[in-house]
Amino acid sequence: MANQLDSVFSAMADPTRRAVIERLLDGPASVSDLHATHDMALPSFLKHIRKLEDAGLVTSQKTGRTRMIHIEAAPMRAAEDWLSRQRKLWEGRLDRLQALAETLERNPQ
Amino acid sequence: MANQLDSVFSAMADPTRRAVIERLLDGPASVSDLHATHDMALPSFLKHIRKLEDAGLVTSQKTGRTRMIHIEAAPMRAAEDWLSRQRKLWEGRLDRLQALAETLERNPQ
DNA sequence: AAGTTGGTTAGCCATGTGGCTAAGTAATCT
DNA sequence: AGATTACTTAGCCACATGGCTAACCAACTT
Structure with a gap:
């Protein structure tokens, strides 16, 4: 985990890599299609794809000479959940501080 | 951005660094307190603090020889928002695919 | 003043990162 | 068969990363 x-x-x-994810949310795409909108050498771009694949964020399937890239949404969800939990803890804490401030306002000590 | x-x-x-963030959501802490629960050399640990500070996720204030570390929630919120937007796009796409599947089920062509 | 505590700086290490070019293989097209 | 297309591999670069040790400085305690 x-x-x-x-x-x-x-x-x-x-x-x-974020741009690649955004594009893939519209549907699977070939490496060439994904690469077309990025101004870098293909091997460099493939390194990014590889990193996304190693993180479980995408999967790829080679058919003939074309490799299609597909998004996998679950790992991104795990990251969002972690961040969401921290935000909730933070908001809960702010609420408690607010309540304490209001209490002190009523009962200055 | x-x-x-x-x-x-x-x-x-x-x-x-995630553990540091989780701890700071409970309230500010000194470098020493934060470091106490991590089994690494202090200079190494300070590099992590520095990285959090450079990302705007924490701020620090030195008082005497003690440095207190405070969380800053907004940058984490930006990351969560980005992930949340991608999830919504994904979910919207799943809904459209589901609706399409149901349409095809009723009108096989 | 001496000792202790909390942090800082500097340098090291092996590995990773975001790019590059060159060369190669496989699939497809003409 | 030759040319073109879609990747793949290999090596390079400067810099970053996640750790280490050693030495140091400043604040605090005894």
Whole structure:
């Protein structure tokens, strides 16, 4: 689990990879199609794809000479859940601080 | 903005740093207190703190020889929002696929 | 003043990262 | 069969990363 969060957050830490994820949410795409909108050498781009695949965020299937890339939504969900939990803890704490401030306002001591 | 997401996701990509964030949601803590629960050399640990600070996830204040670390929730929120938006796109797409499947089920063509 | 505590700086290490070019293989098209 | 297309492998680069030790400075305690 900790390893999954590591690899998912790390994969999301690059704008090229985030753009790839955004594109794939519209549907599977070939490496060439994905690459076409990025101004970098193909081997470099493939490294990004590889990182997304290693993080479990995408899967790929080679058919003939074409490799199609498919999104996998669950790992991203794990990252969102972690962040969401922290936000809830934070908001809960703010609520308690607010309540304490109001109490002190009524009962200055 | 893209730089903020880069640095926040990158900061979250390490278990030590996530643990620090989780602890700080309970309230500010000194470097020493934070460090006490991690089995690594202090200079190494301070590098992690530095990375969180550079990502805007924490701020620090030195008083005398003690440095207190405080959480900053907004950058984490930005990361959560990005992930949340992708999930919504994904869920919307699943809904459309489901509706299509149901249509085809009723009108096999 | 001496000792202790809390943090800082500097340098090291092996590995990883985001790019590059060059060369190669396999699939497809003409 | 030759040319083109879609990837793949290999090696390079400068810099970053997650740790280490050693030495140091400042604040605090005794």
